[in-house]
Amino acid sequence: MRGHPILRLVILICFLSIAGIPVFFLTRKRPESVSSALNAEPAPKKIIPYDITLTASPPAHLTVSAIGQKALESSPAADSLSATFTMDSVKPEDLVVKARFASSQNNTALRVEVRVAGKTLTDATLWGGETIEDVVSIPAP
């Protein structure tokens, strides 16, 4: 087929452009998956005050630890221990509570109450002997 050279050039450019569209879509750099990026974002922290009360029967040497560090301690033996401390409310840390009783006893008890703004989040009673030690998990308020 013979025609005007400019017309042939235009047809050739159109043909190459159309052929290039699928190549462009196949080879373009895709943005990162949105869900993956969202998953990778650590949840923002929200620090709030927590009220904790330990009640022992009979009186005991009481300690509260969080992430391996002693946060609270009664000295000497006491029948209760209260304090307020701040923690991330999105993922509150577990507390390790321990009561060491003065003499060897069989029926000892330790009550652990955790409150935020007057609302009870945890109210657990642990039973034991000479020593009571356990982990108290706190739900998000």
Next chain:
Amino acid sequence: MLQIISILIFIGFVTGAFAEPVKVASLSTVLTDIARNVGGDRVEVREIIKPGSDPHLYEPTPGDIKKISNVQIVLASGLGFEPYLDKLRSSVQKSGVTFVVAESSVKPLACAEEDHHDHSHSHGASDPHWWHSIANVESVTLQLRDAFIAADPDGRAQFEANAKAFEAKLKVLAKWTRLQLAVLPKSKRILVTSHDALGYFARDYGFQVLPVQGISTSDQPSSQKVRNLIQEIKALGVKAIFAENIENPKVLQQITIETGANLGGTLYADGLGVGEAGTYIGMMRSNVTTIVGALH
């Protein structure tokens, strides 16, 4: 009169002592250990799956089917962990074998949607690695106790005492586990593992699991999935990633190179190992110690 009573007690003792043990075949190393603890010397457990082998890739051989045909009870995990279970059940149906499947007494955990559809062979919609929750093992202990009593009613007192003793050990293990893990801040409770086997452990102790493979060791990750995982590990600042006792840790080593995370040690994900990890309690202690040591 006293002589007659003594003779009866002696006869009872002799018949009890020489009674044929209940023959059991186990398709899970964890169930083998529970059965031995609950059954004591009144139960003879034949291990079909051996410690350190990959149960995801196991298929029963004709020799195994013959062994299974000669027992009274077969122990299986269920929840799709043994894809051959229905076929095996029909193969040994005529020999009157009772199948005790743990799935009927555990609280199942739903698989991640991606894991469930990532692979070709048949799994249920639930994560089959139930033994990573100690509460599930307590339930299965009672299930096995009842199954053994049904097979050997004379052994009731012994099975009940053994189950109670094992439950007490599990309670000590559960408390020890809670206390060990309490040193880890919640932000550090991320388990990057070879395959997605620690879902129950994660649920019980507030971990997030980032597996390379899906629920089964036969699920191969796409390169896109590995790339996303590397990004996620970097973004979350994960300190260590974990290999498994039955896997080739090459892919994990590559990920450690690209992310800067350490190889945190080896976890027993699909069953018991050998040595200290050769019992359920030993395996859990080993896993918890490895996790705390690497992430603390």
